[in-house]
Amino acid sequence: AQRVTQPEKLLSVFKGAPVELKCNYSYSGSPELFWYVQYSRQRLQLLLRHISRESIKGFTADLNKGETSFHLKKPFAQEEDSAMYYCALRETNTGNQFYFGTGTSLTVIP
């Protein structure tokens, strides 16, 4: 069963515009949610995790348990934000299995 859904395969926004990458999950326990990013010619890397509630590179993501969502947001997109973004869930029951979404390719248009 798909545990993490990213409905948008491709997303384009203009520089300076707000951006939101959607992520929904299905999990019966208390999940840990993360966003990973892969910039062109770089390796996949952790962007942020819901527990830390921090802003990284201007991005934030809030876990909404009622809507089972973990959308990634940034108020003003920059060209360097163009990348592939993956939402991921870590099972807390077993502790260490990860489920990734299918990814959203973000393009910021100058």
Added chain:
Amino acid sequence: EAQVTQNPRYLITVTGKKLTVTCSQNMNHEYMSWYRQDPGLGLRQIYYSMNVEVTDKGDVPEGYKVSRKEKRNFPLILESPSPNQTSLYFCASSLGGRPYEQYFGPGTRLTVT
């Protein structure tokens, strides 16, 4: 330099010919994992290991084997590869207490004909 290395980076093989993809990390990480990436399916976890001699199945373990005899190495073994295992494979490692902070390898593109 802290890194995760994979070998080979590219491999074309035939159905049924056993192969091993190696993964090595130099960061003394406890947690290591293998993923496959397929178009439209994202990354799917194959196997993971919490430490030496401790391995567990991920979401798609069928057709794969792993071993963790040393902390730094986590090879992925395909005993009898089939065309549906054609994919891009990633190894990742992290500290045991922070499994989410995964350092990913460069990827191995495998084609099984």
